[in-house]
Amino acid sequence: MDRVTKVYGSGAREGQAAVREVSLRVDPGELLLVEGPSGSGKTTLLALAGGLLAPTSGHVRVAGIAVERLAPRDRPAFRCRHVGFVFQRGLLVEALSAEENLEVALHAAGLFRPESARRARALLERFGVAHCARRAPKSLSGGERQRVAVARAFANEPTLVLADEPTGSLDGAAGRSVMQALAEAAHENGRAVVVVSHDPRIRSFADRILEMVDGCLHA
Amino acid sequence: MRPTTALLPGARVGIARRLAVFDRARCAGTVASIASSVALMLILVGVYFGVRAGSVSYIERQPVDLWVARVGTGNLLRSSSVFAASTLDAISYWPEVASASPLLRILVSGTAGGERSTLFLFGIDPDAPAGAPFVPAGRAAPGPGEMVLDRAFARRRGLSPGDTVVVEDRPFRVVGIAANTNALVAQYAFGHIADVRSLASTGPVVSFGLLDLEPGASPDDTAAELAEAFPQLEFIAHDAFVRNNIREMEAGVLPVLWVLAVLAIVSSLSLFSILLHGAVTDQREAFALLMAIGTPARSITRIVVSQAAVLAGAGFAVGALSIPAIMPLLGHLVPELEIRLDAVSVAVVAAMAGLMALAGSLLPLRRVRSIWPGEVFRA
Numbered sequence: 001m002d003r004v005t006k007v008y009g010s011g012a013r014e015g016q017a018a019v020r021e022v023s024l025r026v027d028p029g030e031l032l033l034v035e036g037p038s039g040s041g042k043t044t045l046l047a048l049a050g051g052l053l054a055p056t057s058g059h060v061r062v063a064g065i066a067v068e069r070l071a072p073r074d075r076p077a078f079r080c081r082h083v084g085f086v087f088q089r090g091l092l093v094e095a096l097s098a099e100e101n102l103e104v105a106l107h108a109a110g111l112f113r114p115e116s117a118r119r120a121r122a123l124l125e126r127f128g129v130a131h132c133a134r135r136a137p138k139s140l141s142g143g144e145r146q147r148v149a150v151a152r153a154f155a156n157e158p159t160l161v162l163a164d165e166p167t168g169s170l171d172g173a174a175g176r177s178v179m180q181a182l183a184e185a186a187h188e189n190g191r192a193v194v195v196v197s198h199d200p201r202i203r204s205f206a207d208r209i210l211e212m213v214d215g216c217l218h219a
Numbered sequence: 220m221r222p223t224t225a226l227l228p229g230a231r232v233g234i235a236r237r238l239a240v241f242d243r244a245r246c247a248g249t250v251a252s253i254a255s256s257v258a259l260m261l262i263l264v265g266v267y268f269g270v271r272a273g274s275v276s277y278i279e280r281q282p283v284d285l286w287v288a289r290v291g292t293g294n295l296l297r298s299s300s301v302f303a304a305s306t307l308d309a310i311s312y313w314p315e316v317a318s319a320s321p322l323l324r325i326l327v328s329g330t331a332g333g334e335r336s337t338l339f340l341f342g343i344d345p346d347a348p349a350g351a352p353f354v355p356a357g358r359a360a361p362g363p364g365e366m367v368l369d370r371a372f373a374r375r376r377g378l379s380p381g382d383t384v385v386v387e388d389r390p391f392r393v394v395g396i397a398a399n400t401n402a403l404v405a406q407y408a409f410g411h412i413a414d415v416r417s418l419a420s421t422g423p424v425v426s427f428g429l430l431d432l433e434p435g436a437s438p439d440d441t442a443a444e445l446a447e448a449f450p451q452l453e454f455i456a457h458d459a460f461v462r463n464n465i466r467e468m469e470a471g472v473l474p475v476l477w478v479l480a481v482l483a484i485v486s487s488l489s490l491f492s493i494l495l496h497g498a499v500t501d502q503r504e505a506f507a508l509l510m511a512i513g514t515p516a517r518s519i520t521r522i523v524v525s526q527a528a529v530l531a532g533a534g535f536a537v538g539a540l541s542i543p544a545i546m547p548l549l550g551h552l553v554p555e556l557e558i559r560l561d562a563v564s565v566a567v568v569a570a571m572a573g574l575m576a577l578a579g580s581l582l583p584l585r586r587v588r589s590i591w592p593g594e595v596f597r598a
């Protein structure tokens with residue numbers, strides 16, 4: 001990110017800069033933790049990096065792609081191939097099984113059955129939730145849900161993984177297990193992982209920690 | 220940027236099906252609304268063909284080449300025609316005419332079991348080669364003091380051959396039960412032509428003549444020659460007369476059926492659209508998530524349309540399968556209502572259900588397009 005600013009043009013935050021002149025580089029294999037209080041702009045930072053929001057000024061580059069220049073119709077393809085998301089509460093499509101949640105991401109990248117099913121099983125195995133494959137999300141524990149969500153985030157071997165409060169709703173053991181999975185994926189597979197959180201328990205997993213206050217990043 | 224792949228139909232329908240059935244109560248409500256609409260449409264189509272068969276089959280099955288009627292009378296259902304029987308006798312001597320059967324039609328009220336209703340009473344000559352209806356039970360040719368009744372009329376009043384029906388205060392013995400003689404608003408009955416003349420207090424008159432021509436005679440040429448010789452009469456080819464009656468029947472019945480069908484479609488479409496819109500609203504988070512992880516917009520659109528198609532398909536199946544149970548019930552409650560369905564009618568209603576699914580998904584699609592994938596961060 002190079003001098004990225006995001007000013008909301010409408011709604012309750014009209015005219016406010018949620019992110020101000022942020023410059024940031026995350027390397028492959030690095031797990032960056034961004035801390036900060038609620039409303040400091042952490043989630044906006046993730047939305048900008050993931051191509052869900054366009055910056056008001058500045059440049060966002062992921063895997064050599066100028067994200068801010070992407071046409072809206074090209075952004076799903078960018079997210080599918082280059083960005084993995086882990087949302088709060090282990091957000092999954094409730095109507096689909098854990099395995100199908102992974103397959104949906106694989107389908108979008110052009111991988112279909114039986115290969116998508118095989119790959120989904122392998123991912124669930126890798127993240128320790130193979131036993132959850134056929135289960136509906138509502139029957140999973142918080143930790144299991146989040147691990148399935150992490151597996152989905154890595155399904156298409158993205159360049160960048162963005163995790164929004166991945167341990168927010170988990171107890172200590174489950175939170176550690178999820179962070180362990182994210183850290184291993186970052187280090188062993190050379191992915192850049194950005195975690196935003198205000199959970200102090202996960203600081204030990206980070207390679208670098210930045211703090212966000214009022215839309216600005218500080219070391 | 221290389222575009223993402225649109226989901227294959229199988230994957231799309233799989234997701235659509237799961238989303239459709241996720242909220243079972245809503246799914247059941249949506250399927251029930253479509254099923255009731257499909258059943259109603261099938262019944263309306265069935266009633267149309269039932270009325271058509273009931274009104275026109277009697278005419279269609281007459282083994283004649285030409286129909287004779289007073290000038291200006293092109294059909295049997297909604298017109299009056301009276302001319303002297305002696306004129307028909309004269310026509311019967313025409314060289315190309317093999318036989319001329321008389322038909323006298325009047326409107327009467329028939330009473331049986333204390334219930335009174337209107338009948339199209341046809342007076343026929345039992346010895347003539349044409350004019351008798353198709354009678355699956357009893358005798359087709361009534362003698363003096365006898366009557367053949369329509370099946371629906373007889374069923375409602377519990378009449379069968381051997382019973383008595385009172386027509387204009389005169390008792391007649393039922394000798395046959397006719398099929399395909401139910402015009403919904405009134406049923407056909409058949410009596411001896413002398414009795415019908417007596418009921419109408421007329422002399423030797425007829426309403427129509429049914430002409431069978433000699434082999435090799437041209438109906439068009441014969442009709443033209445006869446029209447010249449009998450200028451007060453019209454000679455109509457059998458097929459044209461059948462078409463005239465279908466047109467008359469449709470003019471009377473179709474507008475009513477159309478209004479009912481349109482009301483059924485509009486109300487069902489509105490309900491379907493609202494229910495699907497509600498389902499999409501409930502699944503807003505799921506759609507935002509699918510968009511966020513890179514599912515292309517066209518696949519999202521197709522998932523919504525597939526979801527509508529899955530629900531419409533289930534609704535159609537339930538609606539169509541309920542018809543065999545509804546028909547006997549309706550037949551019991553309203554014997555005059557004859558419902559006739561064939562594969563083509565069912566296919567047409569299936570196509571309408573498909574169109575309804577497509578139209579019903581328009582409003583939900585607008586809703587889906589308003590979803591911002593970044594909403595998932597607020598979830």
